[in-house]
Amino acid sequence: MTGYHYDCIVVGSGHAGSCAAISAVQAGCKRVLMVEKAPEEWVGGNGYFTAGAHRTVHGGLHDLLPFVQNVTAEQVDMEPYTAEDFTADIMRVGANKPSPALVKAVVDGSREAIEWLAESIGITFVFSFNRQAYVVDGKQKFWGGMVLSVEDGGKGLIAAHRRALAKHGVEVWFDSPVTELLTADDGVVGVVAQRDGEYVQIYAPATILAAGGFEANRQMRAEHLGGNWERAKVRGTPYNTGDGFTLVKPLGAKLTGDWGGCHSTCWDAHAPPDSGDRRLTNQYTKSGYPLGVMLNSKGLRFVDEGEDFRNYTYAKFGRAILEQPGGWAFQVWDTKGVKYLREEEYGEGIVRSITADTLEELAARLVDEGLEAPSTFIQTMIQYNNAATQPDAAQRWNPAIKDGVSTQSSPSTRLDLPKSNWALPINEPPYTVVKVGCGITFTFGGLAIDADTAQVLSNGVGEADSKPIPIGGLFCTGEMVGGLFYNNYPGGSGLTAGAVFGRKAGRSAARLLSSGPR
Template sequence: MSNKYDCICIGSGNAGCSAALSAIHNGCNRVLILEKSPTSWAGGNGYFTAGGYRTTHTGLSDLLPIVTNVQPNSEQANKIDMDPYTREDFIGDIMRLSGERSDERLVGAMVDGSRDAIQWLKDKVNVPFIFSFHRQAYEVDGRQKFWGGMVLSVEDGGKGLIEAHHRALKEAGVEIWFDSPAVELLFKDGVITGVVTQKDGQHLKLETPAVVLAAGGFEADPAMRMKYLGQEWGNAKVRGTPYNTGDGFTLASPLNPKVTSNWSAAGCHSTCWDYHTSSSSGSRSHTNTYTKSGYPLGLMINSTGQRFVDEGEDYRNYTYAKFGREILRQPGGYVFQVYDGKVLGMLRKEEYGDGVVRKIYADSVEELAAKLVEEGLEEAKVPTFIGTVNTYNQAVATHRQENPHLKWDPAIKDDMSTQSSQHSLQPPKSNWALPLDEKPFMAVKVTCGITFTFGGLAIDPETAGVLSEVGKSIEGLFCTGEMVGGLFHGNYPGGSGLTAGTVFGRKAGKAAAQLRKQ
């Protein structure tokens, strides 16, 4: 068998698969994916996601033909409220959450390609899209009301997405070599000529004019996390694959690529994560169920009995990627999510169901605080914990007295807060503030789960070609997925990561095919 390929993609996740399939669809004959993990860990971090895709759309009628769980013109469809999500909305969300630090050209290219990417995944990859009722909608007055801009996910989440990708790869004739890490990029006069991989214990040279880096960030390497993100990040739990250890950046380094910013400034995607989990990797069976994203319905209280974030600052999918970082900064690196009987039925069963997470119940706040001492609440801070809840409840009551016209609504930013002329709680709860006063009370212990690192290689927004330090494209080298820098800083709108991986993966595959035709 010849060792010559039209395109070689490094990484078997959503981004690498998108690039490989795009290369085939655009005219490449021989495409190879190199994956350092064994087959049992196929799919990179994409496997561990909820499968959420954020895209522009014009409303319900635009997306109904794409999904499998709602029929057009059905009674179910007639009970759905879904606002359009425009280009301006999507770009505005990314720029707002990044503090205007994201590269606007890169953001614009991703957003402009989002709707076509969804259609391509549906038509060419047969991805089973669904409306994300279980994550992105609440039933209000008998209607399903979507919130937070993102409405699509994949049936069976990341598992379903990766399964669809790998079926499509097999049908397209793309080769995948597992247990085969790329160890060196070959180039001449700054132009890519091939890859060296380690296969069956031997180094093997492969010829190709096009390499797509889709190897993920360095979130699974504790030493790199501490070096680039800060010492406390050595304690973060890895949410996904243990194989994302920064290899792609090491491979690219001899070509002197442009790095968009230092990683400590860009930060990472982190989230509220089940405390009672492995530190080194996610679970292939539980995947995203270890996420604990119900906090807008309750409070988060640290081991000293104090709140530390505004749980109602924004919709969940605009805050979860940064709240993990705030949890890590708390004493011990863990906190308690606290809920009362009014909202327990609204918490996602996938995340809070029996057998999914350890739950501590009590018939009063005082009893709950006493039980949490065994879980890590400082015994001397039990009165502080109780006082935090009581003060919060008083602030909620005062706000309600002054604003009787407001109605609690989890599907909108309802302004039901803790701030009034008599109380100015710090930190506030800006929306969805309900008193914690109805038994049973429940708490779960959460920590920080790191998903992927922001920051990385600079790319051409139109081709996904990796740029050199002087801003010129490195011929034959492309990048997509978590290795792309300049897109996210500090925070991001949920569902954008998979979308970006597909958008720039398609661009990389198309550009790689153009090299073959030259």
């Protein structure tokens, strides 16, 4: 085998891995190698397929204005988002299961990470008007805590990273899957990678795993998430197949977190099944359900579409769709809702929609799309409309707040399954329907890490304090980290976490280098 020597090896070319590599250089590593199993045309991992959303603690509009390029102060109505808010959101949607130490690390490091991404990576942040705000009283009113995106979404994010990697002298190998971790008595000392048809040994004091989850592996999805997940549609890269977890098995690395959970969402039912589209990327998302209703093939509603802001429900509603007969559902609106739908998700040429002037005509057309019970569909819509008809609903309706406009105001018409907010009757034709499936983004189970250093922990414990023993020379960031998300996910937290732990891993790698031989 051919041998190579570097100061730090990063496995994976996505957002988190790029943050780790650049952080390592800035902290003192002179020779950093990024190893990626995908070909160069698939660079960027899942980060490329995102909208670039970053959730961060901030003090309000003027705190963020130095980092955004698309706004003047007069256009925006934005509340501060505190550390307490961010912490509460992760813990609330995660049923209080997330690791407090990991949550604190992400929350406390979020604002500094945004500044670092802007200044060190050259990422151009914008306010996410089209995704996270509605015009109220002439101003863009933000809702749901998440306000920042990247110019040109994930494409812009990864383009900025690639420029920064080149600027910082990081070497990148594509088409080079890592097949083994090299170890010595004191931990990991490098990797074996397959390159140009041969296996090569690459040595470094520090190795950082940023290889993503197992969402693109049908067998692992079925094993850990359940049999239904074999039919979920992969939103991002087809190369996240759980290889990183296979690599650490011989080391006794501690697995933790929600191995039965994942980030999923409402996804175009006609999207490709096994990978995202590099052109349309996140445009297959179909997030307009709070403005309408969702019905399954039996003509029945199955979630409270207005339970909370989309940021806090889309990850679990993707799972709910997958659990329906056939693993898909219909999203339904009238003219009142359609005008608020995002053009990039629902525009002409982006989505296949079905329209009709009456509910009867609509139900008949949906039979060809798989509707099994047209009469039940019509009855469900009539019952919903009766429950949603309130004298003052139109005046109180406000998509930028949880407005309390629900189906439950009248004891005689209230529904067994409510719509708790934004429940206007769907009675102004033409009616519009889009068929959606479940798109899987990333899996929640992963490796246990030290929240301060991002070092991977083992199953063994120390004799003195019974704490897990760190594995020497091995660090982790991105979607391979376990214990941060359970059951559900606050939108925009994943990219922020990848940056926070990527920076920590890079700095830890440099400290290891400066401390001399282990």
